[in-house]
Amino acid sequence: MKKQWLKYLDRQAPRYTSYPSALRFDGSVDAALYSEKLRAVDLYEPLSIYVHIPFCRQLCWYCGCNMRVENNYDRVRAYVDALLDEICIVGGVVGGKGRIANVHFGGGTPNILVADDLACILDAIERELGLTDDARLAIELDPRLMRKGDARMLAELGFDRMSLGVQDFDIGVQWAINRMQRFEMVAECVSDMREAGVDDISFDLLYGLPKQTPQSFSDAIDKAISLAPDRFAVFGYAHLPRMIPRQRMICDDELPGVEMRAELAALADERLAAAGYLQIGFDHYARPGNALAAAMGEGRLHRNFQGFTDDVAETTIGFGASAISFVHGVYAQNDKDIGDYQRKIAARTLPVARGIMRTARDERCAAAITRLLCDFETDLGAMFELTPEAEQRRIDQALAALERDDVIRRRGAVLRINDGARSLCRVVAASIDPWAHTAQKATRETAKAV
Numbered sequence: 001m002k003k004q005w006l007k008y009l010d011r012q013a014p015r016y017t018s019y020p021s022a023l024r025f026d027g028s029v030d031a032a033l034y035s036e037k038l039r040a041v042d043l044y045e046p047l048s049i050y051v052h053i054p055f056c057r058q059l060c061w062y063c064g065c066n067m068r069v070e071n072n073y074d075r076v077r078a079y080v081d082a083l084l085d086e087i088c089i090v091g092g093v094v095g096g097k098g099r100i101a102n103v104h105f106g107g108g109t110p111n112i113l114v115a116d117d118l119a120c121i122l123d124a125i126e127r128e129l130g131l132t133d134d135a136r137l138a139i140e141l142d143p144r145l146m147r148k149g150d151a152r153m154l155a156e157l158g159f160d161r162m163s164l165g166v167q168d169f170d171i172g173v174q175w176a177i178n179r180m181q182r183f184e185m186v187a188e189c190v191s192d193m194r195e196a197g198v199d200d201i202s203f204d205l206l207y208g209l210p211k212q213t214p215q216s217f218s219d220a221i222d223k224a225i226s227l228a229p230d231r232f233a234v235f236g237y238a239h240l241p242r243m244i245p246r247q248r249m250i251c252d253d254e255l256p257g258v259e260m261r262a263e264l265a266a267l268a269d270e271r272l273a274a275a276g277y278l279q280i281g282f283d284h285y286a287r288p289g290n291a292l293a294a295a296m297g298e299g300r301l302h303r304n305f306q307g308f309t310d311d312v313a314e315t316t317i318g319f320g321a322s323a324i325s326f327v328h329g330v331y332a333q334n335d336k337d338i339g340d341y342q343r344k345i346a347a348r349t350l351p352v353a354r355g356i357m358r359t360a361r362d363e364r365c366a367a368a369i370t371r372l373l374c375d376f377e378t379d380l381g382a383m384f385e386l387t388p389e390a391e392q393r394r395i396d397q398a399l400a401a402l403e404r405d406d407v408i409r410r411r412g413a414v415l416r417i418n419d420g421a422r423s424l425c426r427v428v429a430a431s432i433d434p435w436a437h438t439a440q441k442a443t444r445e446t447a448k449a450v
């Protein structure tokens with residue numbers, strides 16, 4: 001990494017899984033506005049469905065997700081009942097329009113659910129929103145909860161994309177984050193998934209964890225590569241102990257410093273490239289034949305709450321506590337508190353707590369930033385048409401500094417991130433984002449540049 005780039009490593013920048021980022025969500029979006037947008041869904045509009053399962057068996061100390069440790073399945077079942085009711089309420093509003101392209105179960109730990117409950121949720125989606133065989137079904141899985149036969153059961157339910165939370169294979173790192181999972185356990189999961197015919201398996205890896213060193217992470221990456229998943233997502237751990245109390249269990253002085261974080265990220269880049277994976281956006285990697293790689297090759301790569309995706313649907317309908325929907329320019333987030341969420345559902349109201357309606361200017365910023373993050377190149381022309389002159393001057397100055405530091409090159413309104421500087425692309429995105437100054441402080445919605 002060039003010396004002049006080091007100053008960018010510690011910068012906070014939004015994750016840009018939505019635009020505007022959730023930092024700008026407020027009470028201006030309510031159930032009435034969300035219903036109005038749902039009613040306006042077109043007959044054949046592609047839809048993405050997200051189902052949030054906010055329960056886990058055990059707490060990982062690094063976790064920043066909206067989750068709760070739950071060992072009483074009756075309470076999980078009560079939540080599933082609320083989900084079924086929410087699907088029914090939303091289905092009534094949408095009125096049979098739209099066509100589901102993707103369904104994604106995230107968490108928490110979706111595989112805490114027993115097969116019957118997963119089947120009930122899928123049945124409800126099919127009945128209320130019309131699930132066809134063409135839709136892709138994805139699920140995030142905790143390998144520690146996978147039992148022999150689970151992969152086959154999930155495949156029989158229709159899940160054809162499975163993502164395993166791996167994070168790191170080093171025992172010392174696993175102790176330091178309270179997530180013990182043997183390599184052999186993950187290997188067995190992968191073998192069961194392959195046997196069940198799953199041809200899109202993804203691993204999540206995390207760098208920046210306590211006790212990680214370039215040697216330990218390099219070994220972990222090599223072990224992960226030996227299991228030949230189809231994709232990787234390699235995220236940087238965001239340490240926010242003041243905001244996320246569970247992270248106080250992690251010792252600050254065991255965390256790698258910013259320069260070592262950059263070294264760990266670069267290691268993942270190098271090792272995965274050497275193993276034949278293509279870099280997708282700034283933190284995903286896929287085998288050349290994978291759907292994500294095809295989407296990138298054809299300029300169809302997109303970014304949403306799941307990160308980089310080949311999902312064709314702009315419209316996302318989220319179910320469950322804290323789930324975020326995006327329908328016709330409106331983001332609507334459900335109550336984060338599981339109890340509040342269930343109470344609203346019991347009262348037959350949509351559990352919308354906050355959100356934001358995109359302005360025309362937001363639309364153009366969103367388009368410019370999405371292309372930048374997906375293609376490392378973007379045209380600011382359309383965005384500048386709606387950007388006040390003073391703001392344009394600020395953006396020009398910020399870009400000139402990045403150009404001097406050899407992070408980007410610019411020709412008129414088109415800017416491109418230089419090859420070695422791709423890991424800094426959220427810093428570049430923040431420099432063209434008129435709202436990013438509100439994200440300079442560390443929050444759940446931002447993360448260190450690298």
Ligand code: SF4
Pocket residue numbers: 055056058059060062063064065067107108109142165
């Ligand atoms: S399994 Fe995932 S969601 Fe649950 S505590 Fe661990 S990191 Fe968080």
